[in-house]
Amino acid sequence: MTLSDNHQLMLTAGKRTIDIETKAVAALEARIDQHFIKACDLILTCKGRVIVTGMGKSGHIGNKIAATLASTGTPAFFVHPGEASHGDLGMITRQDVVIAISNSGSSAEVVTLLPLLKRMNIPMISMTGNPDSPLAEAAAVNLDISIESEACPLDLAPTSSTTVTLVMGDALAVALLEAKGFTAEDFAFSHPGGALGRKLLLKVEDIMHGDNEVPRVKKESPISQALLEMTEKGFGMTTVVDDNNQLIGVFTDGDLRRCVDQGQDIGSATIGDVMSTKPKTIHRDILAAEALGQMENGKITALIVEDDEHHPIGVLHMHDILRAGVI
Template identity: 75%
Template sequence: MTQDLILQAGRRTVLMENEAIAALENRIDDNFKHACELILQCRGRTIVTGMGKSGHIGNKIAATLASTGTPSFFVHPGEASHGDLGMITREDLVIAISNSGSSAEVLTLLPLLKRLGIPMISMTGKPDSPLAQAADVNLDIAVETEACPLNLAPTSSTTVTLVMGDALAVALLEARGFTAEDFAFSHPGGALGRRLLLKVEDVMHAGEELPQVSPETPLSKALLEMTSKGFGMTTVVDHKGTLLGVFTDGDLRRIIDQKVELDSATMEVVMSRRPKTVSADTLAAEALRIMEDNRITALVVEDDARHPIGLLHMHDILRAGVI
């Protein structure tokens, strides 16, 4: 087989599957709406099942539903007949996938599901098949032909099934008012989860780590405090612990340029007043934005009484993966 023929086969496959997906648009109809309504009314979980390639696609559909606000998991129909049916309760709903609508392992479950009174949505390529006829609603996933030149290997049909599953998940997501923060709660280990769930209090330095001096503190002692804490800055507080300002490495360069008398200077004279601050419950991603907008590398964390309770450095946020 020449390289040109290999490229032609690949492009033909993409074209055929793209055409199959395009034909799916007209099937987002009343049956689709009814299927969504059934899932929204379900008080339990949405159980997805299917054999072979349909099962592989079903597994992904279940995962997508679960991560977008619809509690869901996949049950293998063969295993269901040997004990796993106990995972399904009367409160649940089943999505059964079979392109032919005649998969024996799936059909075996129908009497048991009917006995439990469990609503069922089928995804089949044949609306007159046993599975489609037994379902409360059938979603048509028929394709004119598979991308496989033998018209045997599930290719276009599995792609269309996956897209139909995605359409369900997205429609349900929007119907539930599912937000990015909701998504993050089911993805706490991912980058999105870290951006949306991590707060300043989770990564800030507090207690003895917080550099702190009084306005009467000489510059020399303030520099020692900055050096010992290692943040390139220190907070300046009054006798009540209220934040008055900060002194940073940048401030030191500024006063040197201004030829301030270093031996006699105190924090009250050289500190920067009205520093940028955040609260402990601020999202770390928002704190990072504040740093970037103001071209600073650290933020003082203060409480409602303007008492500094922590310090957040840009490196802390980057180490936490909030990027």
Template identity: 75%
Template sequence: MTRELIMEAGQRTVRMETEAVAALEHRINGEFQRACEMILQCPGRAIVTGMGKSGHIGRKIAATLASTGTPSFFVHPGEASHGDLGMITRDDLVIAISNSGSSAEVLTLLPLLKRLGIPMVSMTGKADSPLAQAAEANLDISVQTEACPLNLAPTSSTTVTLVMGDALAVALLEARGFTAEDFAFSHPGGALGRRLLLKVEDVMHAGEELPQVHPETLLSKALLEMTTKGFGMTTIVDQKGELLGVFTDGDLRRVIDHKIELDKATMEQVMSHRPKTVSADTLAAEALRIMEDYKITALVVEDEAHFPVGVLHMHDILRAGVI
């Protein structure tokens, strides 16, 4: 093939699949609404099944449903006939996928599902197929032709099936009032989960790690506290432990510029008043935003009584993967 023919084949495939997906919008109809209502009313899980390429797409649909508030998993129809049907309970609902609507492995399950009284939503390319006729709701995933030039390999049909599955998942997500925080709980290991779940208290330094000096402490001794704790700053507290201010590496540079004697100046004379603080239950992502906005690298963590309970460094947040 020439370069031009290769490019044409790729572009034609994209064009055909785009047109097939565009046709789906008019199929979001009463059947789609019925399918959503059935799944919303289901007290159990949405069990997705399908054979061959439909099965591959079904696995992704099940994963998308599960991560967006609809408990779901995939069951291979062949394995279901050899024991895995025991994974499906009377409280569940089945989403059966078959472009032809006549996949033997899927049809074999129909009498068993009916006997158990398990409702079924089908996704087929033929509304008059056995599978579509057996379902309480059928989602039309038909295509005029596959992108494959032989009209054999599932291409446009699998793309359309995937998009219909996404439409179902998103509609259910919105109907359930699923939030970003709910999504984060399903993805605690991902970057989004860390941004929405990780709090300051999870990564801050507390107890003996918290640098503290009193206002009458000499600057030279305060520098030892800063060096020992390694945060490039120290808090200044009164005798009761209430926060009065902070002293940072930036403050030290200003002290040197003003030629202040390190062995004579006290923290009361050189500290910064009204430092930026956060509470322990603040999201780490919000703490990072504050640091970036004010161009600082550490924050004092204080309780409701304005007593310092910890210190948070930007490196702690970055190490935790909150970016």
């Protein structure tokens, strides 16, 4: 394929943009220093929430930083600086920490808030590209997000600067996450609707079939009765219990096929003669994702759920896990 001059320009511009922004991000590594540590300590000792603010493109990035902090164990939300001057400042309390973002460090809407934050004695972390700016000088600590140039050939549109700001925000969020010992389960509690949340929060008892849905027969029962129970409950298997309702075996479609292959007299045999005495079981408190792993390893489609006294209290089928979206 032969590229036109215009298409070649597009490729060159795209690659140049990536190169410029990659170098800008790489320069951040040297700035993860004592200032970064102080910013983390301010947030870790904060008794309230982290309030992120910024105007224009900095505001869009600030919104994302606030969302990342909130989802990784640091309560945070974004406040628009223009709205803050018209009532939303009431959302900020004396227990909070503010992260103020401005590449120039002199965005009027953000600078307007400085006397009010000082009066409330609210500690502020600034993210600026100018350490001598009003915003940086008013902050308890400034995180340097300066760049050599924007990726925009006019050096006007926020490109490299917003990328660097976002990465610095991610660095803060991850550092705080690790300092707090934030776990995957903690993350899941913040994302109960996501796939990870379902994997880490959903337990067997949440999706199993219980009570009267559990197929049961006694070991003295004829195979015909077991087949009726299997058909009625629809799991392709039935539990086998003793007089105390304790689990002693299982009879499955596979067991039935083996009986036929071996020439077993199905009309006279009892379930006790043909059942499997080592059924695959699971506890109700086990994660559904772990149950799925047991099914896959055992190449089975259902597990019997038993309590501590070995009573069958439920059945978990592969279809239940699929419906719950665990996979």
